[in-house]
Amino acid sequence: MLQNNAWTGVLFLAGIFYDSIIMGAAALLAVITGTLTAKVLKYDEADIDAGLYGFSPTLVGVALTFYFNPVPVVWIAVVVGSVAAAMLQHFFIKRKLPGFTFPFILVTWIVLYLFHHVFAPGAAVDVVGSMPVKDDFTLATHGFGEVIFQGSVIAGIIFFIAVFVNSPIAALYGVCASLLGAFISLECSEPAPDIHMGLFSFNAVLCAIAFSGNKPRDGIWVLFSVVLSVFIDVWMLQMHMAVLTFPFVAASWITLIVQHLLQKAGLKIKE
Template identity: 30%
Template sequence: MRATISDLPPAVLRGVSQVDLQSDYRTAICFVIALFAGGWRFGAFGLLGTAVATVTAWFFGAPRERVTLGLEGFNGTLIGVALVLYFDVRWVTVLLVILGAIMGSVLTAALNALLTPHDLSTLTAPFCVITTVMVVGAPTFARVWGGRGLASPPSAGHPGATVTFTDLWQGLFNGIGQVFFQDRFYVGMIFLLGLLFAGPLVALAALVSSAVGIVVALLLGAAAADIGAGLYGYNAVLTGIALCGTFVAPTPLGVLYALVGVVSATVLTAFVTDLFRPVGGHTLTWPFVLVTWTFLAAVPIFSGVRRATT
């Protein structure tokens, strides 16, 4: 059954919350508020990307359930937020977001066709692919790049591994906000409030995962500024939400399994960052995607871990 036009507005709203794998409308409202709290450009371009991706999927006849739950829009959300962050508010950015969201919608369908037989979700892979292609290729086009330099992490301006208490508590919330490229702790708090509406387990998984990301980064000697900015937390947060209750049953062994995944995503963050840096790419949510796919694909082999019931 195909979605109707009246289904589209709530579907766009839920598309924003599906970035964190949630469909509760209260979570969606909090997430939109959080984006605008981070800056009007993030809210506006995030909604633009979500709307274009959702309408594209609807136009080509995606299943109604996927459209109404926001599953066709969330990659568009991240494409919109990422591109306005990297390319600023310009007419060419609007065109890139529209094009990227359309491409992301088609890629979402293609990946669904490939992954569904294996009981795997596309997650944010379409966003990662489209954004990486656009950002790495941008210097070729003068109207897109406009003389910009390669983006540097916070540690480039504030080197050192001496972590302060401020780095720790702000990094805890920034790890949640950085899922949407937000580095203001109060924005992360709004996102956390939205996750609470989705359920205490979801919010707890996000908070604990962000904390684990900080601990792992500390133990390995990551730069303090990057820890405080939440750069080692957001992939951990998404992985924790995915593997603890969303796709994997939160049994004692399941929670331990999720914890291993969170640690893996944190370590992989450094690898992916260094891998993409020479070509101007960004870490994005690649660690979350790769780790979650791996851990979900392994579930049928482990008798002590089972998939969550839907």
């Protein structure tokens, strides 16, 4: 979630393990694999220490054990996918491009395509049944939890605290974005169970975190990117696509392009 803080990372890992030991183990295996890949290929040590070669592999590991039962070949896919994600991350870093979580998205899309009709579904099939009573509080927490494929209220709270530890304003923006994502998707007549699961909120949370800041203009960019991400999310789910964090990445890219064009045109949103 774009937080360069070791304690935040510990809490993320704790939240994953709280919901699923298997997904927690996959996260550890993936982050170690991605980091070792970066070290073997002699990528920049500062970037390695900052965790830039670990977060996309971690998401790959959690995603694959979320979508598929953890049979041996899935664990092999976690390792291979983590290596690929780290190398793709380097492609963006080397060119100073904002790749965000796109390496994770691309690798996971490929594996989902290859494995979809071969292996049995994993934890994903049980998520809806584990949802608690619907209310605004759980809507907000699921928005945080689903960023790393976790469905419990406790995991969502842990993830919120994890972000709050490093950036309180980013965490609070994330709560507002989670609720706004639910509201917009409700107005678009999306299924209530999907809304409650946080399927229309977690990309909004990521956008809010990415563009959060202390200035009023930061709030404008948060609002723009969040609304855009939710509409992309709605469209992708209506098309029965594997959404992952692509709405966040696409909305962030568009927002950055708009910012660049405004700056190039000599226009600047007042602080």
